[in-house]
Amino acid sequence: MMRIDTRHTYIWGGWVVAALVGLLVGFGMARSQTDADVRKSIQIWSAAFEEVVNTYVDPxxxxxxxxxxxxxxxxxxxxxxxxxxxxxxxxVEALTQGRYIGVGAQVERRGRHVVVESVVQGSTAEQQGLSIGDVVTHIDGASVEDWSIHRVRGALRGESGSTVTLSILRMGETPDTVTLDRTPVELAAVPYSGFIGGVHEGMGYVRIERFTQQAAHEVEEAIADLEDSAPVKGLVLDVRDNPGGLLEAAVDVGALFLDRGRVVVSTRGRTERSARTYRNTTTPAHPDMPLVLLVNGRSASASEILAGALQDHDRGVVLGQTTFGKGLVQVIRSLPHGASLKMTTARYYTPSGRSIQAETTDVMQETMHTAAFRTDSGRLIRERHGIEPDVPIDDNYASPLEEALQREGAFFRFASRVARTHPHPPAGGWDSDELLNEFRAWVESESIPVQTEAQRALQPIDSLVVADHPEADAQLDRLREALDASVEGQFDAHADLIVAQLLSEIRSRYLTSRGYYAATLAEDEMVQEATRLLNDERRYVTVLNP
Known part of the structure; x- marks a missing residue:
């Protein structure tokens, strides 16, 4: 959970030293640090740094x-x-503010390639015809093969009105060069809203992708648009895979549904300034609308603030998998030369008093405790495990083979190949068996490494086996054969999930963003379970008031 603090850190003698000041003061949590302690530590570190940079044997x-x-x-x-x-x-600014200066293309590393994963509607990237699946090979003439993804993204951003030239492979194959203008890009907090199963059923759906400054406004606007079309009998809010954003944005979204005066979240840290309680200070727009919040293991930070508030006040049903468990508040403090320090200053607590921080250091473990908490209606809830859903739904965890294919970007690249060879999807849809067989053949023809973690872990053992130990070598050979057979068997054992991933990737090549969301809702088991719950009033009430 982040809060932006643009104040400059005090500089003692250099920008490296400036960064260390805040770090060393913060690190002394267990005891009081004097100014002399801090200066001594900085002097030692600075002297060692300068000595290494200037006199180490290699540059x-x-x-x-x-x-x-x-x-x-x-x-x-x-x-x-x-x-x-x-x-x-x-x-970071794009996540929290929902805007940045750039070309409007989201890039990721898929295996060895830098690929376009999404294109913002109306951006210069869209205007120049960049598409999902395009591979970026050069930026302003420089190869990006060895660049970090942060460096690639940074190169696509810059001053408004400036330009950047990309060398790309259209759909991974056809070379092309495009020059793009850098302009303001707006990232929607709510990329999609609509009705599940048709307007007549009255089940609304709103996807919250990030908690930016405009998140609450966009959520309220989305619900208003739904209500203009038809009465909304129930609402599904989706924060799956939402990494968070601004604490205040989560509070504002919660205020749309919680009664005035209700606590949404509180924060506590080392200083009095970090202790604060956030309440809803407005009249809620939708105090009685039946509500289900979808979460998973990648719902974090601001998503968990919203989930914790709705759960503690029995305002809506939380459905899905246990959330990530990030219950720490960070501020971003400016450093010289455009750098920043993101530093934890407090923990946040749900209205019942729970801390849901899951991943902790030894220092944090000493300051935390285990206790039982209850919701407003008396339901027992746990602390320190993320937000556990009221209605758990098993996640279809990826098999070792799927993880290996994802690691190499195989699903993504194959979908681009399909779109390139099929300008239009078949009228009757894709045949699952044919698609799976074609994918397996393509993986083999491309020599895509599909080593599972077990196979990768086996590699270092090879170097330990010497020539005069033939029995050990034979046992390794048998183990390799067993692991290879296991990989082959996983193609068949997990065929349905592999095909589902392929179809999802392929669909994104043909549909608009809105069309893609609409098409996937009907196949989304968690969305369908949420709809069944909202349609069963007795079950819905029982979950919240057992």
């Missing part, structure tokens, strides 16, 4: 060395306190 890049050192120290604190480079700062 040392000062920038890289500084970043590695800072990240290593910060990692001792908690999983979320981190140094943010100038390139990465734009990504």
């Amino acid at each position: 040392v890049d000062a920038q890289d060395f500084m970043e590695v050192g800072l990240q290593a120290m910060l990692s001792e604190l908690d999983p979320y306190t981190a140094y943010i480079s100038e390139d990465e700062r734009a990504t």
Whole structure:
């Protein structure tokens, strides 16, 4: 959970030193630090840094060395306190503010390739015809093969009105070059809303992708649009895979459904300033609308604030899988040269008093406790395990084979190939058996490594087997054969899930963003279970008031 603080950190003698000031003060949580302690630590660190950069046997890049050192120290604190480079700062601002200056193309690494994963409607990327599946090979003439994904994204962003030239492979094959203008790009907090199963059924659906400053406004606008079309009998809010955003945005979304005066979340840290209780101070727009919130293991931070508030006040049913468990508040403090420090300053607590932080350091474990909590209606709820759903739905966890294929970007690349060879999808839809067989043949023809974690773990053992131990070598051969057979068997054992992933990727090549969401709702088991729950009033009430 992030809160933006643009105040500059006090500089003592250099920008590396400036970053260390806040770090070393924060690291002394267990005892009081004097100014002399801080200065002494900084002097030692600075002297060692300068000595290594100037006299080490091989050249040392000062920038890289500084970043590695800072990240290593910060990692001792908690999983979320981190140094943010100038390139990465734009990504953080996009998450929290919902806007940035760039070309409007979201890129990711898929195996060895940098690919276009989505294109923002109305952006220069869309106007120039960039499509999902295009591979970016060069930016302004420089190869991106060895670039980090943060560096690639940073290169696509810049000053408004500037340009960037991309060398791409259309759908992964046809070479092309495009020059794009960098312009303001708006990222919607609510990319899709509509009715599940048709307007006549009255079941509304709103997808919240990120908690930006405009999130509550977009949610309210989406519900109003639904109500203009037909009466809304029940609402499904979807925060699956939503990593969070602004704490205040989660509070504002919760205020749409919770009674005035209700606590949404509270925060507590080392300082009095970090202790704060957030309540709904407005009249809720939808105080009685039946509500189901969809969550999964990648729902984090602001998503968990919303889930915890709705659950603790018995305002809606939380359905899905246990959430990620990120119950820490960060502020972002500016450092020199466009860099930033993202630092944890507090924990947040649900209205009943729960901390749902799951991943902790030894220092944090000492300050936490285990206790029983109850919702407003008296339901027993747990602490420190993320938000456990009221109605759990098993996740279709990826098999080792699927994970290996995802790691290499196989589903993504195959879908691009299908779209390239089939300008239009078949009228009768794709035949699942034919699609799976074609995919297996393509994986083999492309020599895509599909090693599972077990096969990868076996590789280092090879170097330990010497020539005069033929029995050990024979046992390794038998183990390799068994693992290879296991991979082959997984294609058949998990055929349905593999085909589902293929169809989802292929569908995204032919449909608009809105069309894609609408098409997937009918096949989404969690959405369908939420609809069944909302249609069964007795069951819905029983879940909240057992």
